[in-house]
Amino acid sequence: MATVRINMSKPEEEPADKPYREMSFMEKVKSRRNKSSESTKAFKQFCRILFTFQSTTQLYVFLVYILPGLFEDGWTRYWMKVLAVFLCLEWLINYFCTVLYSTDFQKTRDSPTVHMKERWENPPEYFESYASESTLSNGHTTEVMNNQHDNGELPFTFCDKCKIHIPPRTHHCDICKTCILKRDHHCYFAGTCIGFRNQRYFYVWAFYSIWVGSLGFYFTVEYLKEFYSPYSWMDFIPVVAFYRWVSGTENMSFHIVLLILHLYLELMCAIFGMIYFSGQTMFVARNMTMFEFVKKIKVKSKNSFNQNYRSVFGDFWALNFLFPMTILFKQRENGITWDGLKIDYNSNHQ
Numbered sequence: 001m002a003t004v005r006i007n008m009s010k011p012e013e014e015p016a017d018k019p020y021r022e023m024s025f026m027e028k029v030k031s032r033r034n035k036s037s038e039s040t041k042a043f044k045q046f047c048r049i050l051f052t053f054q055s056t057t058q059l060y061v062f063l064v065y066i067l068p069g070l071f072e073d074g075w076t077r078y079w080m081k082v083l084a085v086f087l088c089l090e091w092l093i094n095y096f097c098t099v100l101y102s103t104d105f106q107k108t109r110d111s112p113t114v115h116m117k118e119r120w121e122n123p124p125e126y127f128e129s130y131a132s133e134s135t136l137s138n139g140h141t142t143e144v145m146n147n148q149h150d151n152g153e154l155p156f157t158f159c160d161k162c163k164i165h166i167p168p169r170t171h172h173c174d175i176c177k178t179c180i181l182k183r184d185h186h187c188y189f190a191g192t193c194i195g196f197r198n199q200r201y202f203y204v205w206a207f208y209s210i211w212v213g214s215l216g217f218y219f220t221v222e223y224l225k226e227f228y229s230p231y232s233w234m235d236f237i238p239v240v241a242f243y244r245w246v247s248g249t250e251n252m253s254f255h256i257v258l259l260i261l262h263l264y265l266e267l268m269c270a271i272f273g274m275i276y277f278s279g280q281t282m283f284v285a286r287n288m289t290m291f292e293f294v295k296k297i298k299v300k301s302k303n304s305f306n307q308n309y310r311s312v313f314g315d316f317w318a319l320n321f322l323f324p325m326t327i328l329f330k331q332r333e334n335g336i337t338w339d340g341l342k343i344d345y346n347s348n349h350q
């Protein structure tokens with residue numbers, strides 16, 4: 001049995017601050033990368049504020065202005081109120097669960113359901129060959145064998161950035177700077193990677209984005225048609241509308257400014273929701289990830305449609321669309337071993 005040393009040290013420290021002109025070429029590249037990671041961080045904060053702002057103000061404007069303005073019947077008003085609160089809450093809860101559930105493999109690998117210890121103390125011989133092989137085009141995972149083992153298990157690979165052995169379907173994310181368990185993609189809106197532990201929330205978040213976006217857009221348009229008479233198309237530019245409100249223009253109140261801003265946010269929400277919901281439906285049904293789809297890695301699942309959904313959501317998976325069911329129904333997989341799945345990693349080498 002070959003012995004392999006597993007280096008747990010962190011990636012190298014960044015060089016000390018130096019004036020830009022005096023830096024070597026590689027240092028300049030590194031410093032630019034650091035700057036871009038700062039802007040990604042800022043964008044992450046911006047998105048979090050934006051989503052919280054939109055869901056709360058959209059609900060507020062709907063309850064206070066749109067509902068009394070468009071609906072007269074008491075029962076209709078009541079049920080519309082319930083629906084609006086439900087949709088906005090679901091949307092926000094699933095968004096925050098997507099953000100807060102870490103898919104970082106280094107943090108989650110001590111999970112008791114995972115038999116990592118044996119693997120780490122007695123790494124199989126094939127690990128050694130992985131560590132010395134070339135990297136894949138996807139980044140920092142060393143090449144893996146074409147075939148699965150005799151027992152049907154998918155092989156572990158080695159991440160040369162984190163210096164750890166990682167389970168199949170785990171991939172390194174340069175933005176999160178860590179390895180992500182069952183990496184799907186990096187979501188800029190959530191500011192985190194979508195992977196094994198938060199895909200269930202991301203999927204439901206996309207589902208509610210469609211409803212919050214499209215219904216919100218429809219009612220906003222209806223309300224503006226009835227209660228707003230703009231001077232020109234320019235009044236539909238949020239900055240112009242805001243300026244008109246500040247300067248005290250007649251017929252322009254703050255909730256109209258909010259509604260005009262919502263028009264764009266709701267449209268964006270509905271469009272992105274549609275794209276990601278349909279994408280995730282296709283991926284989850286076939287038990288593949290967006291990563292594997294983009295990299296043209298061939299994935300064959302012997303499992304049924306139902307099993308593939310339970311792998312992401314746990315039992316009674318459809319209930320997740322009514323409320324997050326994490327505590328009651330755990331996912332069927334452990335994120336490490338993948339039963340009934342065949343992955344041809346080398347299929348992306350054209």
Ligand SMILES: [Zn+2]
Pocket residue numbers: 140159160161162163171172173177178179
């Ligand atoms: Zn890594």
Ligand SMILES: [Zn+2]
Pocket residue numbers: 173174175176177185186187192193194
């Ligand atoms: Zn990421």
